[in-house]
Amino acid sequence: MKINQILLNFLIWRIKHLKTHNFTMILSAIIGGLAGLAAVILKETVHAIQHYLLRGNHVDINTYLIYFYPMIGIFITVIITRYYWKEKLGHGVTDILFAISQKSGIIMRGKMYSRMITSAITIGFGGSAGLEAPIVVTGSAIGSNVARLMHLDYKNRTILIGCGAAGAIAGIFNSPVTGVIFSSEVILAGLGFASFIPLLIAAVCGSLVSLMLLGDDVLFSFVLKDPFIASDTPYYILLGILCGLISVYFTRMMYHIDAKITKIKNYAIRGLIGGLLLAMIIFLFPPIYGEGYDTIKLLLEGKEAAMSFQSFFALDYSNPLVFILFFVGIIFLKPIASALTIESGGSGGIFAPSLFLGGVVGFFFAFSFNHISPTEISLSNFTLVGMCGVMSGVLHAPLTAIFLIAEITGGYTLFVPLMLVSAIAFSTISYFEKYSIYTKRLIERGEYIPHDKDKQLLSGMKLKKVIEKDLISVRPDQKLYDLVEVVRKSKRNLFPVVSENGTLAGIITLDDIRDIMFEEASRNEITISSIMSDPPAFISSKDSMQSVMNTFEITGAWNLPVIDDGKYIGFVSKSRIFNTYRTKLKKDRAE
Numbered sequence: 001m002k003i004n005q006i007l008l009n010f011l012i013w014r015i016k017h018l019k020t021h022n023f024t025m026i027l028s029a030i031i032g033g034l035a036g037l038a039a040v041i042l043k044e045t046v047h048a049i050q051h052y053l054l055r056g057n058h059v060d061i062n063t064y065l066i067y068f069y070p071m072i073g074i075f076i077t078v079i080i081t082r083y084y085w086k087e088k089l090g091h092g093v094t095d096i097l098f099a100i101s102q103k104s105g106i107i108m109r110g111k112m113y114s115r116m117i118t119s120a121i122t123i124g125f126g127g128s129a130g131l132e133a134p135i136v137v138t139g140s141a142i143g144s145n146v147a148r149l150m151h152l153d154y155k156n157r158t159i160l161i162g163c164g165a166a167g168a169i170a171g172i173f174n175s176p177v178t179g180v181i182f183s184s185e186v187i188l189a190g191l192g193f194a195s196f197i198p199l200l201i202a203a204v205c206g207s208l209v210s211l212m213l214l215g216d217d218v219l220f221s222f223v224l225k226d227p228f229i230a231s232d233t234p235y236y237i238l239l240g241i242l243c244g245l246i247s248v249y250f251t252r253m254m255y256h257i258d259a260k261i262t263k264i265k266n267y268a269i270r271g272l273i274g275g276l277l278l279a280m281i282i283f284l285f286p287p288i289y290g291e292g293y294d295t296i297k298l299l300l301e302g303k304e305a306a307m308s309f310q311s312f313f314a315l316d317y318s319n320p321l322v323f324i325l326f327f328v329g330i331i332f333l334k335p336i337a338s339a340l341t342i343e344s345g346g347s348g349g350i351f352a353p354s355l356f357l358g359g360v361v362g363f364f365f366a367f368s369f370n371h372i373s374p375t376e377i378s379l380s381n382f383t384l385v386g387m388c389g390v391m392s393g394v395l396h397a398p399l400t401a402i403f404l405i406a407e408i409t410g411g412y413t414l415f416v417p418l419m420l421v422s423a424i425a426f427s428t429i430s431y432f433e434k435y436s437i438y439t440k441r442l443i444e445r446g447e448y449i450p451h452d453k454d455k456q457l458l459s460g461m462k463l464k465k466v467i468e469k470d471l472i473s474v475r476p477d478q479k480l481y482d483l484v485e486v487v488r489k490s491k492r493n494l495f496p497v498v499s500e501n502g503t504l505a506g507i508i509t510l511d512d513i514r515d516i517m518f519e520e521a522s523r524n525e526i527t528i529s530s531i532m533s534d535p536p537a538f539i540s541s542k543d544s545m546q547s548v549m550n551t552f553e554i555t556g557a558w559n560l561p562v563i564d565d566g567k568y569i570g571f572v573s574k575s576r577i578f579n580t581y582r583t584k585l586k587k588d589r590a591e
Helices: 002-017 020-054 064-084 092-102 114-124 132-149 154-173 176-187 193-214 230-261 267-284 293-300 320-343 351-372 379-395 398-408 415-432 440-444 453-460 480-489 545-555 574-590
Strands: 494-498 504-509 559-564 567-573
Touching (some): 020 064, 020 132, 020 154, 020 193, 064 267, 092 176, 092 440, 154 176, 176 193, 230 351, 230 415, 351 379, 504 559, 545 559
Antiparallel strands (some): 494 504
16 A cells, blocks of 8 residues: 555656656666566576576487477477466567557566566477577566556557567567667557667667676677678579578478467367477477577577587488488478477577578578589578578568668678568568468457558557447337437437347437428337437447448448447447547647
8 A cells, every 4th residue: 555655656756757758768768678587587497497408418319309309398388378377479570569569568477488488498398499488478578568658659568569579579680770770660660760779779778688687698699700792793683582481381381280279179288289299390300499699699600510510310311412411301390390489388589590590591591502503602601591581581680680680790891691581581571471480460450550540549549438328219019209308418419228138229310300390190109129320330339439330331321330248338329439539639749
């Protein structure tokens, strides 16, 4: 009680002395720092679990337990989330976008820690997924709940969600620019310039926390050794097309695995089956184990032979053809492994898998080219640019991909090929898949509308808040005389006819009775049921605003009754929606 009073006094003081805009700036720094701290904690926890399980040594083929670690991690995660927390995991970024679009930016408090715990278990035990999405969910949940605690409106709550995401990405990669770009491009798409400065502050604070606690021990970094050669441009163009096609394969395989494995209704059995299939893949191709950043580092350092010594196959990797086939296997199985990890009940994201896959594709491209051509191209450069290409395609976030690789390499030497490959990969996947893996299903269900200001404003409006319940109703068995008495009292020209059990029997408008309401003989003889008419359509209070507007457009009506579970609730008028829309538009422009 005392804490609530202190908070109330603070909020009153804040309203009197501090503008909301400035207060949001201060909160963005706090949220960015907390998100950065969460990123550090999650990263160190995962590394501690991995080190404990692997005892800090390379695991050879005789240590079979390593292949079952991911299954154990997925199973533990399923038990915790499904049977203890009663929570559905899914794709974390998708959940954030849904919360912004359909839940007024309200994210459950539990997500400030739940995704950290479950992803630490899943990925620490070797699940083939990434830490980035879970930590973005954590940061976004921190932003949402701090905003709610401070009684901020939807617009500022959404900005602080983006600040949490920016701080999380900046903290985990020590890449503040990437954090800002990711949040602007993926989380807050179309929100506008108002959010840019808070995102900058949050990203800087997240990065500073990471630097202070970990120094240069970031999740992934590399110092460029080879320069960009302009004559390699045709090869980068080909790499861009290949990355785009691989992105299509990655995206569609995720949906395919999800459709197949979700047919198993028992969550525990689903987790076990997914884990066993994942164990088989890792048994054949050990580099698929875990996030994959260690494998990428080996490729960049020219130690590619070290990544294959654990393989089940006793093959001669000095033979270039065998090595190429080994890479082809990894390329085609990594998306399946990631899909199995996430869709069978594990906690993780596709950020790291897309980077891993892109790195392998880039290395595979350069390695193959160098063995069939008299000229030679840089293995490390093409590995890095490949990472950018696949990430750009899978996430539909070309700018995020460009700046991430630029920042983790500590310079802009590869900026031209990064831009080129990112643009080509994004254009290629856009031809086959219009929307990203984060937004596709939300858009198909009408739960998210990107880059359309009108539809975004409509989506932010809640139907329950515009339902009109002040219309005076009449019963079907009443006479016209009773309706005339109602007309005298009412300021409306629409009258719902409601049965005693609460169902809507019909509607009557003033135009329906204008010619007979003054005939005294008729008023005592005509029953309401004989003059009422059916409404043009029904809507539910659970319908989206976009769906309601479509119904208005199809029927040409100006008023529609709201029916929930067969019971009459009220009416929604098009004019009321337009007035609410104008109010929101003015407020949005003012902010």
